[in-house]
Amino acid sequence: MARRELSNREAIKLLQAARTEEKSLNDLAHLLTSSTRDLPERYCTRAFDVLHSRLQNPVSQALLDDSKTCRSVMASIIGLSALGEDFYPNHKPLLRQCWPDFICWAKAIFRGRKYHGMFLHALDTLFNEAAAVDIELIDNDDMFDFTIELWNGEEEGVLARNRYTLGPLSAILDLHEYQTEKFLTKIGSNAAILVQTLLSRIAAVSSSEIEKGGPADLLIFLNKLSISSVDKILDALIRSTDLVPIVCHGLIAVLDAPNLTTMHRITTGYGFNVLAQFSITCAENICKALRNGILRIIFAVETNKSRNRGERTTQVIHLFQRGLVFDYVVSAAVAAMNGLANKQNFDLTETLRSVTPEFRAEWMRFESLLLEQATIFKLINLGYAQESGICASCRKTSLRKDFKKCAGCGNVLYCSMTCARNDWSRHKVDCQTVSGSIQECFPSLDFDRVARRLGTLQVSRCWLSTISRARDRAIPLSHLGVFLDHQSCPFKFNIFDFREDNLDCQHVLKENYLARLVAKEVERVNQGEGSYHCFMLVVSHMGMQNVPYLVYLEEVNAEGAQTNNPRSTYYADENGRLLATGTHDAVEDIISRMLSNTNWRALWREKPFERLAAQFAQEKNLIKRREALH
Numbered sequence: 001m002a003r004r005e006l007s008n009r010e011a012i013k014l015l016q017a018a019r020t021e022e023k024s025l026n027d028l029a030h031l032l033t034s035s036t037r038d039l040p041e042r043y044c045t046r047a048f049d050v051l052h053s054r055l056q057n058p059v060s061q062a063l064l065d066d067s068k069t070c071r072s073v074m075a076s077i078i079g080l081s082a083l084g085e086d087f088y089p090n091h092k093p094l095l096r097q098c099w100p101d102f103i104c105w106a107k108a109i110f111r112g113r114k115y116h117g118m119f120l121h122a123l124d125t126l127f128n129e130a131a132a133v134d135i136e137l138i139d140n141d142d143m144f145d146f147t148i149e150l151w152n153g154e155e156e157g158v159l160a161r162n163r164y165t166l167g168p169l170s171a172i173l174d175l176h177e178y179q180t181e182k183f184l185t186k187i188g189s190n191a192a193i194l195v196q197t198l199l200s201r202i203a204a205v206s207s208s209e210i211e212k213g214g215p216a217d218l219l220i221f222l223n224k225l226s227i228s229s230v231d232k233i234l235d236a237l238i239r240s241t242d243l244v245p246i247v248c249h250g251l252i253a254v255l256d257a258p259n260l261t262t263m264h265r266i267t268t269g270y271g272f273n274v275l276a277q278f279s280i281t282c283a284e285n286i287c288k289a290l291r292n293g294i295l296r297i298i299f300a301v302e303t304n305k306s307r308n309r310g311e312r313t314t315q316v317i318h319l320f321q322r323g324l325v326f327d328y329v330v331s332a333a334v335a336a337m338n339g340l341a342n343k344q345n346f347d348l349t350e351t352l353r354s355v356t357p358e359f360r361a362e363w364m365r366f367e368s369l370l371l372e373q374a375t376i377f378k379l380i381n382l383g384y385a386q387e388s389g390i391c392a393s394c395r396k397t398s399l400r401k402d403f404k405k406c407a408g409c410g411n412v413l414y415c416s417m418t419c420a421r422n423d424w425s426r427h428k429v430d431c432q433t434v435s436g437s438i439q440e441c442f443p444s445l446d447f448d449r450v451a452r453r454l455g456t457l458q459v460s461r462c463w464l465s466t467i468s469r470a471r472d473r474a475i476p477l478s479h480l481g482v483f484l485d486h487q488s489c490p491f492k493f494n495i496f497d498f499r500e501d502n503l504d505c506q507h508v509l510k511e512n513y514l515a516r517l518v519a520k521e522v523e524r525v526n527q528g529e530g531s532y533h534c535f536m537l538v539v540s541h542m543g544m545q546n547v548p549y550l551v552y553l554e555e556v557n558a559e560g561a562q563t564n565n566p567r568s569t570y571y572a573d574e575n576g577r578l579l580a581t582g583t584h585d586a587v588e589d590i591i592s593r594m595l596s597n598t599n600w601r602a603l604w605r606e607k608p609f610e611r612l613a614a615q616f617a618q619e620k621n622l623i624k625r626r627e628a629l630h
Contacts, residue, residue, distance in 0.1 A: 005038040006031070015043060018050050022072055025054065029075040032082035044087050048094055051076040055101040059108045073105050074119045081122035081129075088129045095129065099137050102126065107146060113154065117162035123150065124167025124217075131171040138168075139175055147172050148186055158197065159204040166217050173224065180228040191236035198222055199246045206246070206253040215250045216267040222247070223270040226277055237278060244285050247274050248292035255300055265304050272301045276312045283542050286323035290332040295340055302355050314359045317366050318489055321570075324369055325486045325541050327377045327450055333370050337604035348600050365489070369570045371594075375587050375609045376457060382617035384586065385457040388532055388552040390525060392427070393419035397532055400552070408435035409517055411550045430517045451539045452549045455484050458571060459537065460553055461587065462493065462579040469495055469573065477533065478526035481519075484571070486541035493571035493579055498522070498536045515548040522550060586616045 006014070014031070017024035028047060031039055039047060054076035063069045080098065088095045106123060109115050127147070130137040137143070146168070153164025173179045184191060198218060205215040225233050237243060251271045254264050275297065279289040294316075302313040323329040340346055352360050379385055387400035392412045403413035406420070408431040414420040459466060459482050470480055475497045485492035498519045518536050525534040537549040571579045581588050590612045598608060 011043045015046050025075050029079035032079050051079040052098045055105050059104050064112050070114045078122045081125035088133050092133050120165035127168035127171040170221050181230045191232040195236040199242050202250045203246045206249045219250050219267050219271040223273050226274050244279050244288040245292040251297045252293050276316050280319040283323045283326045283329050287329045287332045290336045295336045314362045317362045321369050321489045322542050324373045330373045334374050341601045341604040375590050378610050378613040384617040389413045391415040391419050393423040434513045434517050455537050455539050456551050461581045461585050465580045481536040483538045490570045490572045494574050518548045518550045
């Protein structure tokens with residue numbers, strides 16, 4: 001709707017009446033905030049005088065107790081704020097003239113709990129105008145303390161959006177670099193309470209139907225804290241278990257606003273900065289981000305041409321790939337992709353045409369790796385890739401789950417307590433050396449059973465190329481070590497000779513007693529005869545560095561064929577070349593079948609890899625039963 005300017009006669013009549021009549025004063029304030037009508041510019045100074053005159057009566061308890069006076073004062077403050085950035089830069093003396101009266105009444109009304117939401121919004125605006133036009137008005141301890149009062153709000157309604165305001169404090173924190181640290185000191189140096197209060201308010205606003213615009217100012221303030229140099233605040237943000245899901249919900253609330261404005265898009269960018277900083281710190285946060293809508297947020301930020309953060313969105317998708325070695329992160333990512341596929345107003349193929357080439361390439365890598373890992377974990381859960389084991393005493397072979405592991409080192413396997421006792425004289429010294437330091441070096445080793453199973457399966461898939469590379473580098477299979485680095489993307493698959501005099505493995509064996517024990521056991525197993533090959537597997541990922549495992553593989557035909565152009569492996573050798581898998585690789589077969597006749601929406605909505613994985617597992621079990629009968 002076009003804005004209509006008042007005629008001279010209408011303007012003069014309104015200004016005269018507003019000096020004495022409450023209704024006319026309200027009409028003037030409403031006019032100044034209206035999006036459809038304008039006060040002629042030449043009358044703005046007169047409007048300022050009228051509005052300011054209502055604030056020149058000294059504050060008294062009698063006036064505060066008079067509801068009509070309070071309403072008139074708040075209407076005047078709202079009107080003064082509405083004059084805004086078009087007026088005050090050219091009338092700095094007027095802002096300075098009214099500021100003491102404005103502050104006196106603002107404090108009285110706020111402390112007397114006489115205010116409403118529009119009044120608090122007016123305070124935001126006037127403090128921001130002062131910061132832009134005349135910072136001396138707010139650059140003092142009195143103003144700092146008052147803005148903290150405004151931020152704290154009412155004790156009984158600490159989460160109620162109409163009981164606190166953030167704008168004045170935010171304006172003061174922007175004045176100097178040291179202001180944030182000063183703020184923390186003024187509130188008692190309790191960064192954890194500050195962060196929790198802020199996050200709780202973001203959560204409350206995000207779930208409120210009234211706040212259709214979402215928690216824009218709160219998210220911008222959170223971003224301000226996240227880029228501060230105050231260690232206590234950064235530590236509190238890192239330690240918060242609620243930060244990632246709450247920020248995701250807040251940004252979804254912003255994106256769901258009925259009419260997306262430039263301010264909403266800017267807010268999305270600032271909120272995403274926080275997620276880019278804290279969602280990648282650990283696998284748990286990656287999982288929380290995926291479960292709470294970050295993929296939608298990433299695409300919203302990436303496709304926002306007016307404030308593109310392409311480098312950060314690309315970086316986040318890149319770093320998320322490190323989390324896809326954990327089954328619970330993969331489950332969250334599959335659920336997130338399923339959510340996108342079920343959104344009829346979202347077309348991934350079309351969206352990828354409007355993003356940067358760098359983001360598009362990284363997204364394709366993310367999606368390919370997710371498909372591979374989802375297929376692998378499904379196969380593992382169905383018992384397709386069972387781990388093998390050998391008793392360290394009697395050399396009995398069976399599935400790893402049939403053995404008991406040494407209670408000290410956690411790596412050597414025994415088929416019975418009798419075998420464990422029989423082998424103790426040999427194993428005792430090494431075990432006691434390791435068990436004294438294992439909890440200090442690898443406190444969550446039990447948790448890494450998934451990493452060992454995943455690593456074993458990947459080595460098995462690429463065993464032919466592993467043997468070929470070992471031959472090229474003159475590494476005997478009896479001293480073979482495989483290092484899987486899941487902290488780089490693509491994942492690194494390097495081989496090495498684990499003997500201590502070999503420089504390739506010094507980073508693994510240095511001060512790592514468990515790795516030395518594993519190396520000794522691998523060499524011992526490979527000296528005997530049997531249908532299993534033993535090697536050292538070393539895994540690094542987001543939660544652990546250089547964890548060594550004792551791993552057994554059934555013998556594989558070393559002369560078998562390999563795939564020329566694998567579509568299902570995300571592991572690269574030391575030269576950056578993706579590894580080839582065997583021609584009868586279940587993962588390769590499943591992914592090739594899906595990608596040949598499935599579009600992206602059907603792929604993630606119907607998840608055919610789950611059905612195909614179940615078929616492969618069932619077929620393998622049938623083959624094993626037939627072999628057992630013969």
